[in-house]
Amino acid sequence: MAAEHDGERGAGEPLSILRGGSPEAARDGARPGPPVIALDVGGSSIKGALVTATARLALVRRVPTPATDEPALVEAVVAAARALAERAAAEGTPAAAIGVAAAGVIDESAGIARQGANLRWRDTDLAGRLEAGLGLPATLLQDARAAARGEAILGAGRGAGSFLSLILGTGVGSAVVVAGRPIQGAHGLAGEIGHLQVDPHGLRCGCGGRGCVETVASAAALARRYLAATGDALRAEAVLERAARGDRVARSLWSDAISALATALAAAVAVVDCDLVVVGGGMAAAGPPLFDQLRSELVARISLAPPPELAPAALGNAAGVLGAAAAALERLDRGDVIRSWRALPAPARGLDGALGADGGRRWNT
Ligand SMILES: [Zn+2]
Structure with missing residues (x-):
């Protein structure tokens, strides 16, 4: 040891x-x-x-x-x-x-x-x-x-009273910060949007649920779904590269991922009414393909308030x-x-x- x-x-x-x-x-x-x-x-x-x-x-x-x-x-x-x-x-x-x-x-x-x-x-x-x-x-x-x-005190959430923190990596982690502090909730699960169901007929999730955001929008899910559809074992970032080059399967999976994230984020924004979402985790390195598409999908889903700013974690x-x-x-x-x-x-x-x-x-x- x-x-x-x-x-x-x-x-x-x-x-x-x-x-x-x-x-x-x-x-x-x-x-x-x-x-x-x-x-x-x-x-x-x-x-x-x-x-x-x-x-x-x-x-x-x-x-x-x-x-x-x-x-x-x-x-x-x-x-x-x-x-x-x-x-x-x-x-x-x-x-x-x-x-x-x-x-x-x-x-x-x-x-x-x-x-x-x-x-x-x-x-x-x-x-x-x-x-x-x-x-x-x-x-x-x-x-x-x-x-x-950490982001609330020293990073991208500094100065924001309330914001959502989203971590996109192997899984989808998230938290909601209100008055500068992440809230815990009754079971320690407040703001956990990775296990919101976005597809009732979707895949089983590690949490025991079905069709969770995490089964569609995590890096692991992208790689797994691409493998299932094509037989090609690629890392998630390579799936996005293929999408950028016009690969139809990759484009469809990426679009599903963005859509699932936007649906879950819009629900969370409706509850918290915040104007900032801080996005971190390895997948945030995707840059504009993630941030621009997520932003436009959020605009399409949020009607009463201005859509939140999306900021990369610092x-x-x-x-x-x-x-x-x-x-x-x-x-x-x-x-x-x-x-x-x-x-x-x-x-x-x-x-x-x-x-x-x-x-x-x-x-x-
Ligand atoms: Zn789940």
């Missing part, structure tokens, strides 16, 4: 920035604060970093997510957090709290990971296990909400880590630090390399 946790990369800030407090935060009106440990547990990797009081990411790490069973998964998360805690302590700047963003159905109030499509959660008391293992307060968030929180793969860090700071009652982040320039996208993004070459992230 130990070797798995040795995935530290060099793109984060050097450890030296952890020493001597945080003069920038002090300048912006926040008291200097200790770093927090922030993790983002996804289906393929666990990303982690120490996040300073000036929203810098130090000791960026990425290790594979164990796919075997729940104990191995929990152990990997605890070990990733412990490795960061030990490095911070060795520098004389011990971390004060842990924030964890995790994929799946997450009960944020209880700190429990209920279940996951790709992760073996089984009503897992992940926050409790981290607190027991490291002796630090731990806060658990659902990953789409964590990313929305933080890339750092959004979830930064959102998790904000939750950890909130647990420490350091709202002053979070408020100071709102005045900072957006972090450089260069972090994506260390956090596992693909520079737009691959959509399944």
